Amino acid sequence: MRVKMGIREFELGGPHLGVLRESTDLLGDFDALRRRMVDDGYLLLRGLIDPRKVIQARQTVMQFMDEQGALTPGTPVLEGVMPRGGKSVGLMGRKGITHHPDLRAVLEGEELFRFFEGFLGERALTFDYKWMRAVGHEQFTGAHYDVVYMGRGSDRLYTTWIPMGDTPIEQGVLAMCEGSHNHPSFEKVRRTYGRMDVDRDLVQGWFSDDPLEIIQKYGGRWLTTPHFRAGDVMIFGMYTMHASTTNTTNRFRLSADVRFQPAGDPVDERWVGDNPIGHYAWMKDPARQVAMETAKAAWGI
Ligand SMILES: O=C(O)CCC(=O)C(=O)O
Numbered sequence: 001m002r003v004k005m006g007i008r009e010f011e012l013g014g015p016h017l018g019v020l021r022e023s024t025d026l027l028g029d030f031d032a033l034r035r036r037m038v039d040d041g042y043l044l045l046r047g048l049i050d051p052r053k054v055i056q057a058r059q060t061v062m063q064f065m066d067e068q069g070a071l072t073p074g075t076p077v078l079e080g081v082m083p084r085g086g087k088s089v090g091l092m093g094r095k096g097i098t099h100h101p102d103l104r105a106v107l108e109g110e111e112l113f114r115f116f117e118g119f120l121g122e123r124a125l126t127f128d129y130k131w132m133r134a135v136g137h138e139q140f141t142g143a144h145y146d147v148v149y150m151g152r153g154s155d156r157l158y159t160t161w162i163p164m165g166d167t168p169i170e171q172g173v174l175a176m177c178e179g180s181h182n183h184p185s186f187e188k189v190r191r192t193y194g195r196m197d198v199d200r201d202l203v204q205g206w207f208s209d210d211p212l213e214i215i216q217k218y219g220g221r222w223l224t225t226p227h228f229r230a231g232d233v234m235i236f237g238m239y240t241m242h243a244s245t246t247n248t249t250n251r252f253r254l255s256a257d258v259r260f261q262p263a264g265d266p267v268d269e270r271w272v273g274d275n276p277i278g279h280y281a282w283m284k285d286p287a288r289q290v291a292m293e294t295a296k297a298a299w300g301i
Pocket residue numbers: 133135140141146159160161174242243244255257
C-alpha cells in the first residue's frame with residue numbers, strides 16, 4: 001500500500017514506513033507500560049476510551065462544522081465530507097467546541113485520568129487548552145518534537161493523540177519516527193532543535209516537511225498503522241518526533257491532541273487557565289520569524 005506523507009510517498013511495510021507496535025496488551029501493568037514508553041517513545045493503545053463517547057463527540061464537532069458551512073450539504077454529517085477545495089476549519093483551542101460536555105467526556109474523561117494517574121504514579125493534570133483539528137484535503141503535519149511548543153513546565157509531559165472516529169491511513173494519521181527519542185543519532189537534534197522554544201526563538205516549529213530527509217540523515221523509519229478506530233489513542237513524550245500522513249480523501253480528518261503531566265510539577269503557563277494565552281509571539285510577526293533552514297545551519301545539523 002502506497003502512503004502519502006508530506007512531499008513523499010512510501011510503501012507501508014517498506015524500508016521507510018513500518019507498523020507501530022501496539023501496547024494494548026500491557027494495559028493494567030503500569031511498570032511494563034513505563035518500560036515500553038522508555039523503549040519505544042510512544043504507546044499505541046486500542047480502545048482505551050469508550051468509542052461511543054468518541055462518536056458522540058465527533059457528532060458534536062461535525063454538527064458545528066456543518067453549521068459553519070464547512071461540510072457538503074446533503075451528505076451524512078458524521079462522514080465529514082468536505083466541499084471541493086475544502087480546507088481546514090479553525091477549531092484549535094476554540095473553547096465553545098473543545099469544552100463542550102461531549103468533548104470533555106473524551107478529552108479529559110475518566111479513562112485518560114485513570115490511565116495517567118496509574119502511569120505517572122501520582123495525581124495528573126491536563127492542559128486546559130485542547131488542540132482540536134479538522135484536517136482538509138492534501139493537508140498533513142510536518143515532523144516535529146512537541147517540546148518546542150510546550151516545554152516550559154514538567155519534563156514528564158505527555159501528548160495524547162485521539163482520532164475522533166474511525167480514521168484510515170489515507171485520511172491523515174499520526175506517524176512516529178523510530179528512535180527519535182533515544183537513539184544516539186538523534187542526540188544533536190535533541191540538544192539543539194529540542195531545546196528551542198517557538199515563542200522565545202521565533203523559529204518555525206516543524207523540523208522538516210520532508211520525512212525522507214530525516215530518516216536518511218538520522219536513521220530509523222516512520223511507523224504508523226493502516227487504521228485507527230474510535231477509542232484508540234497514541235501517547236508519546238515530548239522528544240518523540242512525529243508527523244502525519246497526508247489526507248488524500250475528500251473527508252475531514254478529525255482528531256484532538258491533549259496533554260497530561262503530574263499535577264505537582266511546574267506547568268507551562270501558556271496552556272492553562274480560563275483563557276490560556278497560547279503562543280504569544282510565534283508567527284505573530286512574519287518579519288521576525290526565523291526559517292528552520294537558518295536555525296539548522298546555526299545548530300550545525
Ligand atoms: O494531528 C496532527 O496532524 C498533529 C498532531 C500533533 O502534532 C500532536 O499531537 O502533537
